[in-house]
Amino acid sequence: EDQVTQSPEALRLQEGESSSLNCSYTVSGLRGLFWYRQDPGKGPEFLFTLYSAGEEKEKERLKATLTKKESFLHITAPKPEDSATYLCAVQSLNSNSGYALNFGKGTSLLVTP
Amino acid sequence: DSGVTQTPKHLITATGQRVTLRCSPRSGDLSVYWYQQSLDQGLQFLIQYYNGEERAKGNILERFSAQQFPDLHSELNLSSLELGDSALYFCASSVGTANEKLFFGSGTQLSVL
Numbered sequence: 001e002d003q004v005t006q007s008p009e010a011l012r013l014q015e016g017e018s019s020s021l022n023c024s025y026t027v028s029g030l031r032g033l034f035w036y037r038q039d040p041g042k043g044p045e046f047l048f049t050l051y052s053a054g055e056e057k058e059k060e061r062l063k064a065t066l067t068k069k070e071s072f073l074h075i076t077a078p079k080p081e082d083s084a085t086y087l088c089a090v091q092s093l094n095s096n097s098g099y100a101l102n103f104g105k106g107t108s109l110l111v112t113p
Numbered sequence: 114d115s116g117v118t119q120t121p122k123h124l125i126t127a128t129g130q131r132v133t134l135r136c137s138p139r140s141g142d143l144s145v146y147w148y149q150q151s152l153d154q155g156l157q158f159l160i161q162y163y164n165g166e167e168r169a170k171g172n173i174l175e176r177f178s179a180q181q182f183p184d185l186h187s188e189l190n191l192s193s194l195e196l197g198d199s200a201l202y203f204c205a206s207s208v209g210t211a212n213e214k215l216f217f218g219s220g221t222q223l224s225v226l
């Protein structure tokens with residue numbers, strides 16, 4: 001069974017203090033790994049998709065990386081507006097699940113001025 | 114704004130009752146996904162429809178059912194409600210059957226009292 005574990009559960013940073021969020025996964029054949037951002041009272045918003053180990057993607061202050069067992073979301077010089085819950089999800093090659101995304105429980109990030 | 118519309122935003126009901134949640138996908142998207150989000154379980158995939166037909170099932174209870182209509186809007190029916198069904202229910206849409214870039218609505222907060 002696919003498993004996605006995110007750590008830490010919560011993270012508090014000062015503005016400008018860079019850090020990384022971790023997503024460890026086990027899946028029977030990885031089709032893709034996804035990062036989403038969720039603000040309070042809203043639905044998740046797509047950030048990145050990574051398909052193979054060694055791949056990296058960047059968007060503003062965020063950079064996502066992927067290995068065979070985990071993914072990191074690096075946040076460089078964060079701002080208060082980066083405060084949100086960051087969700088990681090994996091998509092299995094097993095089409096029986098309709099390629100549904102299996103989400104982790106998320107990391108709640110708070111960036112203080 | 115993701116372009117996915119969910120109604121109602123909030124729903125309060127009693128145990129044993131039945132409710133219907135509604136979702137209109139983004140224009141042009143043929144797939145609709147339903148997810149349940151609770152504090153302890155995180156985002157759990159329930160069911161997917163593609164162009165009116167059921168495509169994949171996740172952890173959906175037998176008391177729950179869904180359908181997608183010819184105009185592509187979808188409804189999630191929850192019956193014989195229990196306290197544990199209280200959660201945030203999200204609808205998401207995508208263009209194809211295995212498109213991982215999901216666009217989420219703002220959710221329906223269901224409270225069963």
